[in-house]
Amino acid sequence: MSYSREPLNPLNPLLNTSFRITVLISGRGSNLLSLIQHAKNYRIVEVISDNSDAPGLRHAHQAGIDVIGFSRRSYPSLIAHKQAIYDKLEQTSHDLIVLAGFMQILEKEFVERHAGRIVNIHPSLLPAFRGLDSHKRALETFRRSGGKKACHGCTVHFVNTEVDTGPIIAQTVCPIESSDCEETLAARVLKHEHRIYPWVVNKIASRNICYQNGTVVLDKSTALEAERLGFNVIGFN
Ligand code: GRF
Numbered sequence: 001m002s003y004s005r006e007p008l009n010p011l012n013p014l015l016n017t018s019f020r021i022t023v024l025i026s027g028r029g030s031n032l033l034s035l036i037q038h039a040k041n042y043r044i045v046e047v048i049s050d051n052s053d054a055p056g057l058r059h060a061h062q063a064g065i066d067v068i069g070f071s072r073r074s075y076p077s078l079i080a081h082k083q084a085i086y087d088k089l090e091q092t093s094h095d096l097i098v099l100a101g102f103m104q105i106l107e108k109e110f111v112e113r114h115a116g117r118i119v120n121i122h123p124s125l126l127p128a129f130r131g132l133d134s135h136k137r138a139l140e141t142f143r144r145s146g147g148k149k150a151c152h153g154c155t156v157h158f159v160n161t162e163v164d165t166g167p168i169i170a171q172t173v174c175p176i177e178s179s180d181c182e183e184t185l186a187a188r189v190l191k192h193e194h195r196i197y198p199w200v201v202n203k204i205a206s207r208n209i210c211y212q213n214g215t216v217v218l219d220k221s222t223a224l225e226a227e228r229l230g231f232n233v234i235g236f237n
Contacts, residue, residue, distance in 0.1 A: 019205035020045045020094045024102035029056015031100035038198030041205035108161045116211030118159035126155040130164035135186045142176045150176045156200045171232045
């Protein structure tokens, strides 16, 4: 993580509103809903799902956003199913691909071609608990440590070719409580996800947060704003 000396964005409103994002989901879509509700500097041009029955697609329908659901049943193989999604993503003109509970691992070649233009949210303080079941593992660690390892949270990061290892943009820390079960912990973290994800995407759209040569660059006012909001943007890379 580093700061640029000058603001990265002249705050040109035309530039901001023309920033086009595509959101990919697989299920519930609560982060999608929050991205819809807090869109300031970006426009969601379409929502794509690898599951045409994903409940979250209704949020896009209600907001009048184009929705494309790729049903696995319509394709002869997993590869063909994935390829159809890639083809669609390549055809659409967008500035950023936003993964919001998208349960597929993107192909290396695709990620390399779109370096710095794909973001993800993960429900843990990366690099801890990459992959699935992060809340369960955070709780196990909490219990094993006798309640000492009580920090959990979420991370927004640029996507690279390894799962959940891309450059970290921002994190929010939230405590684990001794009465927590997986569900209560997940619900607490999710509230933070809903705040931090639209904030980051708005800042990328306004060019206050950038990806440069594999690292995250942000201007000082954005770092200060993050601090005020309780988001951690430094010290994790
Ligand atoms: C979120 O916890 C997100 O961090 C993870 O998958 C979950 C998706 O939830 N990648 P939702 O579909 O946005 O409600």
